[in-house]
Amino acid sequence: WSVDPFGAVIRDDRLYGRGAVDMKAAIACFVAALARHGGGKGSVSLLITGDEEGPSIDGTRKVLDWLTARGERLDSCLVGEPTGVAAVGDTMKIGRRGSLNVKLSVFGTQGHSAYPHLADNPIPRLLAVLGQLTAAPLDEGSEHFDASSLAITTIDVGNKASNVIPAEVRAGFNIRFNDRHSSQSLREHITRVASLLAGRHELSFEVSGECFLTPPGPLSAAVAEAAHAVTGLECRPSTSGGTSDARFIRHHCPVVEFGLLSAQAHKVDEHVPLADLETLTRIYQGVLGQGVLERAP
Structure with a gap:
């Protein structure tokens, strides 16, 4: 200042x-x-x-x-x-617009990067979930609102070693949604995609506010x-x-x-x-x- x-x-x-x-x-x-x-x-x-x-x-x-x-x-x-x-x-x-914060953790099995067949890398599964969620717009907007948006805000494995496959990967993203959605409908959509693609995982949601x-x-x-x-x-x-x-x-x-x-x-x-x-x-x-x-x- x-x-x-x-x-x-x-x-x-x-x-x-x-x-x-x-x-x-x-x-x-x-x-x-x-x-x-x-x-x-x-x-x-x-x-x-x-x-x-x-x-x-x-x-x-x-x-x-x-x-x-x-x-x-x-x-x-x-x-x-x-x-x-x-x-x-x-x-x-x-x-x-409403605001929904989402945290997704995907779990695998840690291992050496030279032996990937002995490990279970959770990163591709996390990327598959995020790719599916961002593959198409959530909507095209409505009479009074711009289109809803999904912004990925963090991806973290907590892994500083380049030769270690991590056991867990975490991502956070924020959705700003219009009156074509509710926080509940978005939760159900995200839960469904994660259940199909993430394997073993945990999801948490925080609603800052509904669209009004x-x-x-x-x-x-x-x-x-x-x-x-x-x-x-x-x-x-x-x-x-x-x-x-x-x-x-x-x-x-x-x-x-x-x-x-x-x-x-x-x-x-x-x-x-x-x-x-x-x-x-x-x-x-x-x-x-x-x-x-x-x-x-």
Whole structure:
């Protein structure tokens, strides 16, 4: 870093710091918009959590459980994730693809590479599974979603010797899936392929979130109208990118994500132009002015 990452340094009309884009600055814009907006017919609450980037065990999930236990009903939710592509106001997220992490271990018998007939090399069987899973696209996309994707993220035998056939090989891969699939249907597909090709093996699955969509409605219309009024841009609905806490909120109310430009997120010298903060604040203020966060959609 060229500045203190925790110093909120302003240089050349830009605010530098960790989370400047993702997404501490959006919190400041929320607060400023509420202060300018004043009162309304309903209640508006801010939920600020430090658990979104981690295992997401506490934070939003616990607050939602607490609200449910109290009989509280949410009408709408706006999440300040960075969504802009070329300019603040050009994109909102109305859903997200699901995310499934898979770990596959395939077992064989260790031996000397000069005597492969005395060993059982698990690597070809693992490659056969991965080859089958990646041989064809999972789908071609759907009305609101890009095509699902499978990315192999690791292959490891834990073997530094070039003349030893390993007894085990492990692979990890991540699937980002659209509304043509569920985590369960993908689990069944992967389990079926592994059972046919892997031989002795172990599979484990971790679901980061299911695919979801907030159909176009009052909330997305309010965001689009406010963004256009402030920037003159047509705010495009999108479902690309990774997961966020919106995946938990969607069970409780319509949810839209809208914030700053996403290109700087998680980067060294993460920064945001001060002008973008004012733009985002005015857009949030415009959404509040329409009352969509204060009434049932």
